[in-house]
Each structure stands twice: as structure tokens, then as C-alpha cells.
Amino acid sequence: METKTSIPLLVDRIGQTMSAIGRRLQIMEICGTHTVSLFRTGVKSLLPESLKLVSGPGCPVCVTSQGYIDAACELASRPDVTICTYGDMVRVPGRTGSLERQRASGASVVVIYSARDAVRFAAEHPDRQVVMLGVGFETTAPATAAAVLEAEAKGLTNFTVLPGHKLVIPAMAALLSAGDVPIDGFLCPGHVSIVIGAKAYQPIVDVHRRPCVVAGFEPENMLLGILHIVEQISRSEARLENVYPVAVTHEGNAVARQWLDRVFEPGPTVWRAMGTIADSGLVLRDVYRRYDALERFGLTIGADYDPPGCRCGEVIQGKVEPVECTLFGRACTPTRPVGPCMVSSEGTCAAWFKYGGLGARG
Numbered sequence: 001m002e003t004k005t006s007i008p009l010l011v012d013r014i015g016q017t018m019s020a021i022g023r024r025l026q027i028m029e030i031c032g033t034h035t036v037s038l039f040r041t042g043v044k045s046l047l048p049e050s051l052k053l054v055s056g057p058g059c060p061v062c063v064t065s066q067g068y069i070d071a072a073c074e075l076a077s078r079p080d081v082t083i084c085t086y087g088d089m090v091r092v093p094g095r096t097g098s099l100e101r102q103r104a105s106g107a108s109v110v111v112i113y114s115a116r117d118a119v120r121f122a123a124e125h126p127d128r129q130v131v132m133l134g135v136g137f138e139t140t141a142p143a144t145a146a147a148v149l150e151a152e153a154k155g156l157t158n159f160t161v162l163p164g165h166k167l168v169i170p171a172m173a174a175l176l177s178a179g180d181v182p183i184d185g186f187l188c189p190g191h192v193s194i195v196i197g198a199k200a201y202q203p204i205v206d207v208h209r210r211p212c213v214v215a216g217f218e219p220e221n222m223l224l225g226i227l228h229i230v231e232q233i234s235r236s237e238a239r240l241e242n243v244y245p246v247a248v249t250h251e252g253n254a255v256a257r258q259w260l261d262r263v264f265e266p267g268p269t270v271w272r273a274m275g276t277i278a279d280s281g282l283v284l285r286d287v288y289r290r291y292d293a294l295e296r297f298g299l300t301i302g303a304d305y306d307p308p309g310c311r312c313g314e315v316i317q318g319k320v321e322p323v324e325c326t327l328f329g330r331a332c333t334p335t336r337p338v339g340p341c342m343v344s345s346e347g348t349c350a351a352w353f354k355y356g357g358l359g360a361r362g
Contacts, residue, residue: 010223011046017230024050026182027229028175028318030168031189032059032346033217039355041219051230054181054318057171057271058189060136061088061344062316065270067302068135068164069094073102075131075162075297082108082125084118085133086140088344091337095305115140115147122151122159131293134161134282138195141165141282142256145263148284148291160293163283166269168192169200170280176208181318185211185229187222190244197252198242209238216244263288270304272340273313312339315348322352329353 018025029035035055038044044053057063073094076083083099090099090111103109108128112118115132122130134144144161151159168189175181188201193214201212211232215225224243232239242248260282269281284292294300306313310332311325322328322341332338334350341349 005220005224007046007219007223010220010227014051014223014227014230015048017227017234018048018050021050021230021234024052025184025230025233026052026054026318027185027187027226028054028056028181028183029187029189030056030058030172031187031191032062032344032348033191034058034187034189034215034222035348036346036351037217037219038222039351041222043219043222046223047226051226053187053226054321055315055348056175056186056318057274057316058168059316059341059344059346059348060140060166061092062312062340062347063166063171063271063274064089064092064135064164064340065272065301066094066305067270068162069098070096071294071299071301072131072133072162073097073099074299075293076102076107076109078129078297080127081129081131082110082121083131083133084110084112084121086113086135087111088346089133089135091343092340093307093337093343115143116150119147119150119154119156119159122156123154126158128158129296130159132159132161133164135164137166137168137189137192138256138260139191141264142195142253142259145259148263148288149259151291152288160291160296161284162293163281164269165264165282166271167266167280167282168196169203170277171271171274172201172204173208174274174277174280175317176204176210183210183318184233185213187225187229188212188214190214190216190247193242193244193248193252195253195256197250198240198248199250200252201240205238205240211238212240214242214244214248216247270301272304272316273306274317275304307338310339312341312349315341322349325349
């Protein structure tokens, strides 16, 4: 149950609990919006030195593999193809440029604000093959599923999706199984949890014995979530808790999950720098495979790749902080990004750059 508690009191209780624990803890936030909110509101600067927050693979753009970006750019170069994409993807550098550069060279790249915009564009331009970039976690995937269903209802033959959606839970399990990064608990994402429900994190608790607390994005709610995590650790417990009940239920959004299950099924997918993780992506079911851009255009997603010197892949796994990358703030800035972590509004590097590393801990 969410309670209203003042920020000073929450900070004091966190500090007292950490003193009682007597050792350093590392908590990972999985949501890109949490990453930005923790910096923007100054929450990170209020925490004791012994408690470190690290960013995980919660930025949809950042976890998208280089091979996916290259495939999108290759499609954009075709004269009869229009790429419809959410704005953050436009500036992500590929090996041969970005969609932004493709557009500057005459390619048809349209920024959309909803998946229905892509379907509408396809209906209004029957002479063009319209490819929607299906990127994001369970938050945006239901909208992609709805777009496929709408395209089917309209009988559109010029609409496809370049599948790149990711699932949160398999990535969390993969990080813990790898053992490269010490993670004492998870501050779980509010947006994704609205769809999948708080209960989705129970396997992380049961199998890996890590506290999982779903939290919202206001300072009080994030601090409350952090407090619940450290209190669990102080009692040698690992439980699932939800301090964001105003938006997140235990079961999640049944309608959104039905759309997902109808159109997609879990399948292997490549994560930037994390390799292929089994059942961590969404692939179109056989009955909707005709809406798969990879099949229609005979493409495959190529090998992953990080630009020389770029440590974005390590940043999204919590292995390093942005300031440990020699490119950060020098060769790589928001106006001249080298990696996606500096491009996306939810990227860890972009947050560090914009807010000056507020509250950064070594």
C-alpha cells in the first residue's frame, strides 16, 4: 500500500537502515524514466554514500542492437519504402549513418506519435511500402499489436513491422545469471508494470532471491521504493512489493496482454552488448507473419556492433557509469552522439550529461 511520507523522513529512514546494514548496497533501476527522474529530481544526491543506484537495460532505444539499426537504414534506402518510427530512433547512429542522415539524403522517414499513425500513413499511401519500427518494451508493444490488427482489418498489403520489441524479465534474469554486476535489489519500472502487472517479477524474487519493488516516478514514491528494498535487505528478505498501486495492479492490463498474446509470441532477440537472450523478444505469430518486414524484404538482423571507444553496452548493464567512458562529454554529446545512450531522452548518458552527473557516486 502506498503511503504519503515526507522526503526528509524517507531519506532519514533510508540512512538509518543503511547504517544498520553496515555495508555498501547496489540497487538497479530498470526503467529509463526512473533514470531520468532520479537525476532530474535530485533523489540520487539525497542517498547515503553506501547506497549506489545503477542504471540497467531500461532504455528501449539503448538496448536495440546495432544490427537492427542497420537493417532499418537499409530499408530506408529503398526508393519505395517509408520508415515510420518514434522520434528517438531517428538519430541513433548505425554503421553507415542514421535514419536522420538517410532522410537528409532523400529517404522517406516519418516520425510518428502513435502506432496508428503508421497504419494511417499506409492507408493514405498505397503506392509505398510502409515499415513501422517496432521498438520498446511491453509498454509500447501492445500498440504495435493493435496496429497489426488494424492493418489486417483494413486489408492493407503495404504495411509491415520491423520487429524489435524486448521483454523486461528475461533481461533481468540474464543480468543476474551472468553475475558480472552485483545487484542487491531492483527498483522495478512503473510503465511496463502497468501492462505486465507486479506479479511478473515474482520469478526474480523466487529464483534469484532479490527484492523487487515497483515504484512510480515522483520523488516520494521512488524514495519509498528504495526504502522498501533496503528494509527487506536489512531483514535478510527478498519479496515482491508494489508501492505504485495507483497505476499498477498485481495482474496488469488484461486487454493489452491479450493483444500481445494474439499477435506476438516470445522468441530470441539480440540485445546491445548482451547478446542473444532466449524468449526475450517478441516475434510475430505465423498467422501474422506477412506483416514481418524481415520476411517481406528478405532481411536478417546482422551482428551487433559498438563504435570504437563507445561503452554504451556496458552502461546499460550497470558495469560502468557514463563518466568512465573516454568519449562521454567529449567526442560524444547530445548534438554529436556516438552511441544510443546519448541519443535517447531516457538514455543514461543523456541524463548524466544534462544533469551534470548530479549525485554521481564512484
